[in-house]
């Protein structure tokens with residue numbers, strides 16, 4: 001883990017958080033497990049027969065229909081943790097438990113624009129590691145800006161002198177973000193940072209859009225999913241986890257997943 005500068009209650013993996021799932025895959029495969037990416041679970045049911053090869057301490061086990069690059073398959077396991085987002089989890093659970101009262105709001109669309117700029121005026125990090133923009137601000141459309149190379153020393157070490165990495169975020173509740181592009185982000189970044197960022201300053205850019213990205217975390221929603229979790233708990237060898245159950249953010253999600261894994265291995 002790499003800590004941000006002193007005072008910040010944040011941390012990430014050196015080199016970027018994308019390294020975490022890669023490390024997880026290596027650990028799973030190293031322990032003899034299998035990881036299938038690009039593969040969607042489409043149906044879930046109790047395994048039919050006690051001797052179908054899925055029997056475990058909790059009973060006959062589970063069968064998951066999946067579809068992926070290698071076509072369709074049925075995966076069988078004595079115990080199963082469902083860790084998809086809420087909507088597919090509810091689809092998979094329908095027919096096994098009453099999911100009726102769980103209301104899943106669509107979530108906000110979020111678009112991040114990462115900009116690599118050459119702008120020595122940013123060496124002094126005029127806004128520290130970043131800022132949040134209050135709703136209704138007229139001068140910019142962005143809702144937040146992270147001066148990523150000021151926030152993460154490992155990223156600063158990967159830049160050349162005078163080069164900076166910025167991440168500009170878009171997507172307030174109900175707002176469409178499909179028209180967001182690097183030109184808009186560069187303009188907003190210049191306004192927010194108070195330094196000129198002409199088009200010639202732009203070295204590289206990447207736009208990443210996520211639809212319905214953040215799970216609902218209202219108390220009412222969490223109470224609904226807690227009740228659903230109890231109903232799922234009555235099914236031997238099956239548990240649900242993920243942000244839609246645990247609340248948004250890695251701290252909540254990881255703690256919940258660890259608790260579920262602990263229960264399952266008892």
Ligand SMILES: Cc1cc2nc3c(=O)[nH]c(=O)nc-3n(C[C@H](O)[C@H](O)[C@H](O)COP(=O)(O)OP(=O)(O)OC[C@H]3O[C@@H](n4cnc5c(N)ncnc54)[C@H](O)[C@@H]3O)c2cc1C
Pocket residue numbers: 039040041042083084085088110112210213214241242243244247248249250251253
């Ligand atoms: C832009 C953005 C920035 C964020 N920044 C932070 C941050 O700085 N710090 C922080 O703590 N949190 C952050 N979060 C929140 C954090 O990413 C989430 O709370 C967390 O990743 C949720 O984990 P999860 O396992 O529940 O869901 P996900 O990480 O979404 O994993 C669910 C997985 O299920 C897969 N899936 C979906 N449907 C199916 C199906 N039918 N069959 C099989 N697989 C399926 C998906 O492909 C996905 O891989 C951020 C979120 C977003 C969107």
